[in-house]
Amino acid sequence: MLKEYTCIICPNGCDLTVKVEDGKILSLEGAVCKRGREYVNQELTSPHRNIASSILLEEGVIPLVSVRLSKPIPKERIFDVMSAIKKTRLKAPVSIGQVAIENVLELNSDVIVTKNVGAK
Template identity: 65%
Template structure:
């Protein structure tokens, strides 16, 4: 089976083809660098994603605090992680890097604040 990808690792956007046989990677062609090859292999074996979102902020200069994950999580768990993020609430002030949820769902990634927001 032939699968095609457009690499998102750098601005070159290489068109990469991967040949699979019985669930095994036979070949990867078209990558302009080793990072592109690794990206495609990761996508085929265990695709992961990072999430950026926001959390309700009480008593802050802004109503929401922007957050992101400290490490990517399995693509199949994105909606589960978002459900946990939706439950979270913070009280101002908040600081960049502040942990909102430690080790969300046991996936080895923290939900962290990405912007300093003062109390109002």
């Protein structure tokens, strides 16, 4: 079966055409680098994603602060993690790299702040 992917591992964003049979890659076309094969293999066996969002910030000079995950999580857990992020509130000031949620949902990934925001 032929499948098409857009690789998200590096900035090239290669459009990949992959022949897959029984969950194995038989051929791959379109990859500029070797990481395309790694990406497709991950997509076939255990897709992961990194997410970025924002958290409500109390007493900050702005009402929200941007956050991201420290490492990718299983794709099927994105909505669970987003729900946890939505329930979180931080108090200003906050700084880049500050952990907002440690080991979110026990997925071995932290939600970390990506912007310095001062208090009112």
